[in-house]
Amino acid sequence: MVLCLSCLLGFAPALGRTQPPGVASRPAPGGNQLIPIEQQPFYPQLQRDADNWSDVVLDQVVGDSPRSTLLNFYAVMADVGHRADRLGQTPDAGRRGGVSRQEQIDDTTLLFNLAVKALDASAFAESVRSDMADEAAIQLKHVLDYVLTHSRQPIDIPDVEGMKQRNDLRSTPTDSWRIPGTAITLTSDLEGDPENESFYFSAGTVASARAMYDEIRDIPVIAQPFATPRFYADFIYTPGYLIPPDWYLALPLQWRRVLEWPIGDQTLFQVVSAAVFIGLYGVLALWLMRLLINTYRGESLPANEDLELYSRDALAWKRVFIIFPLLPLTYFIEDLIDNILNFTGFPLVVVIYSFYVIWYVAASVLVFFLFEAFGRSGAESLSRWRGSDSPMRLRRINSLVMPISRAIGMLVSVVLIYRLLLLLGLPSSTVLAFSAVPGLAIGLGASKLLGNLFAGLSIQTDRPLRVGEFCEVGGKLGFVTKIGLRSMELQTLESRVTIPNSVADEATIVNFSRRGLSRHRSPTQGLEVRLPIRDPLSPYQLEELLRQMRRLLEGASFQSQLAGSHQPVVSLGPSDAGGNELIVFVMVELHGWEAFLRVRETLMVALEELLERVDLSEIVVGVAYSTTAEQLQRIPELLHSVVAEDPQLNYEACRLVRISAFSYDHELEISSTHDRHDDFEDSMHRLNRRILAILGENGIEIPFPTQTLEVHSTDATP
Incomplete structure (x- = not known):
């Protein structure tokens, strides 16, 4: 930008800036003579109104008749144009009469805003209504400069009595009056305000102000006390609202001429500055979007599932803080381009529409994240308030709180989007038609979704199952990991199964989980x-x-x-x-x-x-037939003694249960108190060795099984 300015400085005198229409004293007469504004019948009242406005700046421009509104508007806009031209020369201009420059700027802005209120700007979209009304007021002032000085017949502007007389002569009374030979109409019939009795420039007149101005912008302006030939050019080719800021007026005149090199209805300074600011805004916005996307990659969450659960509220708040700066940043850039750089016309509409869309979309996302963060933090606080830090209890509270929080967030987001549609100029009837789309969708195919929503509420209310419980739902066995508004998730042994809430609500639910009687006991x-x-x-x-x-x-x-x-x-x-x-x-x-x-x-x-x-608790001990009666009598006592040597083994009984083919079989019944199976096996190892030892000491023999094998010879086959 500095290089371009340096190159263009040498050509500044030749370039200059686009001049507004020239000022002519009087056009040459041809045909009917033009009637000077000073000779028009309304001129004396115009002068009186102008004198009144020079003393008082708190009155209202609109009046109860076309004459009152039209003359007030014309006088005030002329005064505003003259003040803006004087104050916009140098930073020192306007310091006179004991009134500071800033006070004069404030009075000028106040007068201008009062004049703009005389316009019915309802034809413009709400988002650009204020800016377009400002432009339309200045353009309409130039059109009135032409109309009131180029009339070949007296212009009779009716007052209250005049409007009454006109309506008496008409078969159909009207609340409007149009300047003869023009499209400029004043009316008291305002849409949405049936009680209004004041006259305003009609919405059609305001909407066509630019077209009317384009038709007369190149026609020289006839000199007269209320003419403001440079008003619109100064407004669109300089930064600042209505009056350029002091820092801009302090620049050398040659620099200002280069900066005001016109590019359409904008200037080189406005276009380059807007491009720089929008570029910086885009870089910051993309950086914030990158941070937001990174929060969904799971890298910032701990690997432990329980720790990850308690980190979700911090992650939700992190997303809120990432999106939040985008709102003031968007508002600041839009206000900078609108009021500081002073974009006008179609480029301003594009900029405002774009930034409004960005702002409301970001606000919708922010609201959704905000309610999700409130839900997660509230669920965690509720879990701790109930005296439990159990991750499972937190999951269950989340399954109840989070669907409600998200539903509220989505509802507010939808309201913001509807508000955006209204600001972009869509009629309210069209927006209402958009609101009927969800109902139509439900009627055509979203009834299942609605059924799942109500089934989800039923499950959350009746609680046949909860998050973390081990259940069988519709033949699927597993742990419930999530219960949402539309579906629930069941973690089976093979995979994760998603079951619609309506299906779960109708299916037979087998819940293998029980909740402890104490609230401090985990499920x-x-x-x-x-x-x-x-x-x-x-x-x-x-x-x-x-x-x-x-x-x-x-x-x-x-x-x-x-x-x-x-x-x-x-x-x-x-x-x-x-x-x-x-x-x-x-x-x-x-x-x-x-x-x-x-x-x-x-x-x-x-x-x-x-x-x-x-x-192994029943041990069969067989003794030989050669065992004497006395020895047989002592066997239970002997076995009892060897069992008693191990404190973790208990002797229950020892009986001669059978006389088998080779031995007298005694059955020893024991019990153990071992906690570990290896310890029990070691005890049995020692017990068996002690049994063998004590039987040997007492001459009691454990016989070997015998078997007779008979071998018969047969003819061998070679």
């Missing part, structure tokens, strides 16, 4: 294991199996392995394949297939160890 899952008993067991062995199983489940060491089991149930039942089976059901604190499988494996191994232990 538990039911675990059932059935182990077939392959070898037949004696009644004593079955009793020992049940006793050892109950003892095992209630032991502290096994409790820690099962993540804290509760309410164990041990029983025997018939097996489908015949025989008996051991049934074990416990409530364990676990939430996930990995923990579930680990606990089930631990329980299965423990059951197999118990079966082996029970199988």
Whole structure:
């Protein structure tokens, strides 16, 4: 930019700037003579109105008749144009009469805003209404300069009585009046304000102000006290609102001429500056978008699932703080281009529309993230308020709070988007038609979505299942990991299954989880294991199996392995394949297939160890037929003594149960209190050796089995 300015400085006198229409004293008469404005019948009142406005700046421009509004508007805009021309020369201009320059600028801006209020700008979109009304007011002032000085007949502007007389002569009374030979209309009939009695420049007149100005902009302006030939050119070719800022007026005149080199309705300074600011804005916006996208890559979350759960609220707030700067930044750049650089016309409309779309889309995203952050922080605070830091409880509260928070966020976002459509100029009827689209979509195909939403609310209310519970839903067995507004997720052994809420609501739900009576106790899952008993067991062995199983489940060491089991149930039942089976059901604190499988494996191994232990709880000791009666009498006592040597083995009974083919069989029944199966096997090893030793010491022989083999010869085949 500096290089361009340096090159153009030498050509500045030749370039100059586009001059406004010239000022002519009077056009040469041809045909009917033009009537000077000073000779028009309304001129005396125009002068009185102008004098009144020079003393008071707090009145209103609109009046109860076309004459009052038109003359007030023309007088005020002439005064504003003269003041803006005087104050826009140099930074020192306007310091006179004891009134500071800033006070005069404020009075000029106030007068201009009062004049703009005389325009019905409803034809413009709400987003650009204020800016387009400002331009239309200045353009309309130039058109009135032409109309009021180029009339070949007296212009009779009706007052209240004049409008009454005109309506008396008409078959259809009207609340409007149009300047003869022009499209400039003043009316009191305003859309949406049936009680209005003041006259305004009609919406059609305001909307066509630019077209009318383009038709007369090159025609020389006739000199007269209220003419402002440079008003619009100074407004569009200089930065600042209405009056250029002091820093700009302090620049050398040659520099200003280069900077005001016109490019359409803008200047070189405005275009280059806007490009620089929009470029910087784009870089910052893309950087913020990159930060936002990175939050979805999962790199900032811990690998641990529980820690990740407690980090989600911080991540949600991080997204809020990433999006939030985009709103003031967008507003600042739009205000800079609009009011500081003073873009006008179609480029201004494009800029405002673009930044309004960006601002409202960013606001919609921000609102959604904000409600999500509130929901996650609120769920975490509620979980701690209830006296629990359990990740599972937090997941359950999240499953209830987050769908509500997101639904509210989406509703507010939709309202913001509807507001954007109104600001962009869509009629309210069209916006209402857009609002009917969701209803039409529901009627045509979104009824399933609505059914899922209501089913989700029903599940959250009735609570047949909750996040973290082990359930069977529609034949799918697994852990509930999420309950949303549309569907729920079930983590099965093979995969993650998504089940629509309407399907889950109609399906049979088998919940294997129970909630503890105490709110401080974590929820538990039911675990059932059935182990077939392959070898037949004696009644004593079955009793020992049940006793050892109950003892095992209630032991502290096994409790820690099962993540804290509760309410164990041990029983025997018939097996489908015949025989008996051991049934074990416990409530364990676990939430996930990995923990579930680990606990089930631990329980299965423990059951197999118990079966082996029970199988060894009955020891058959056979003694030879040569054993005397006295020795047979002492065998129970001897075996009792060897069992008593081990404090973790208990002697139950020893009986001669059978006389077999080779021996007298004694059955020794024992029980153990070992916690580890390896320790039990070591005890059995020592017990068996002691039995052999004591029997040998007492001359009691354990016979070897004998078998007779008869060999018969046959004819051998060569």
